Amino acid sequence: MTRDLVLHEDAGSGNCYKIRLTAAHLGITLDRKSYDIMAGETRTPEFLTRINAIGKIPVLQIGDRFLAESNAACHWLAAGSTLIPFDRFGHADMLHWMFWEQYSHEPNIATMRYYKLYVGEENMSAEQRALVPGKIAGGEAALTLMDEHLGRHPFLAADRFSLADICLYGYTHVAGQGGFDLARWPHIGAWLERVAAIPGHISMDA
Ligand SMILES: N[C@@H](CCC(=O)N[C@@H](CS)C(=O)NCC(=O)O)C(=O)O
Known part of the structure; x- marks a missing residue:
């Protein structure tokens, strides 16, 4: 390789x-x-x-x-590996989750984590503080949408593990650090465990 x-x-x-x-x-x-x-x-x-x-x-x-x-x-x-569904719809559906992650999930959940872990709540600017309510609402909406989908499907796209799961795992598994209580979304919790159990998985601090 x-x-x-x-x-x-x-x-x-x-x-x-x-x-x-x-x-x-x-x-x-x-x-x-x-x-x-x-x-x-x-x-x-x-x-x-x-x-x-x-x-x-x-x-x-x-x-x-x-x-x-x-x-x-x-x-x-x-590219060319089993992490990408081979059928055309499955591949596009995987991309749909990855684009959604960048537009509707990461800007809310990763930003809240950034404010809390990197900036520190006491150091946040007035502009950042003003954004917080929208970030919380957007993050909760994203997690609710994922939870509903994962209550009906084992993985995000094509009913099998794919890049979509990897890309959404990145910030979902540390959403708690952004103030989102993952206990509210039990199907996400079960999915996080399924993803972490797949051979080849490494933790963020590896
Ligand atoms: N959409 C980009 C986001 C990249 C991004 O936000 N990177 C942050 C760290 S996670 C960064 O480099 N921040 C430093 C800066 O903006 O100066 C991606 O998915 O790679």
Whole structure:
């Protein structure tokens, strides 16, 4: 399999963990380069011009090319593997969950976790504080939608484990750190256990 892969990351980020988790399931080794996002290490001129013009990690370096966006990197790693449903609808349905994660789940749940774990509630700006009620409502709505779906299906797409489960696991399993009480969504709890029991799984701190 391809070597020469470097994950530019912050180990505590769910977006970065998704990529490590995908690689672990595929038996792919990634080199890792760590950045302190709170110290602005992803906003240096060098990072912006060479690695990612929007100043964010994760970025998967493939040889001398740089692929930003966590779910795109997961998709690149998993191309042609059993983590992607082979049938056309199943593949598109998997993508639907991954796009939904980026629009309706991560901006709420990951941001609340960022405020609490990284920024610290006492350090939040007035703008950040004003966003909190909408983030909580959006995160609860996302978890409710997932819970209803997972009450009827063992996994998110095509009724089998896929990249969609990996990408949603990233921030769902640490939603509690953002103030979301996962006990309210029992089907999500059962799904988290199913995903973590699949051979190849690694924890966020691995
Ligand atoms: N949609 C992007 C989100 C990337 C993102 O928000 N990265 C955060 C860490 S999880 C970051 O680099 N923040 C530092 C900054 O914005 O300066 C993805 O899925 O990769």
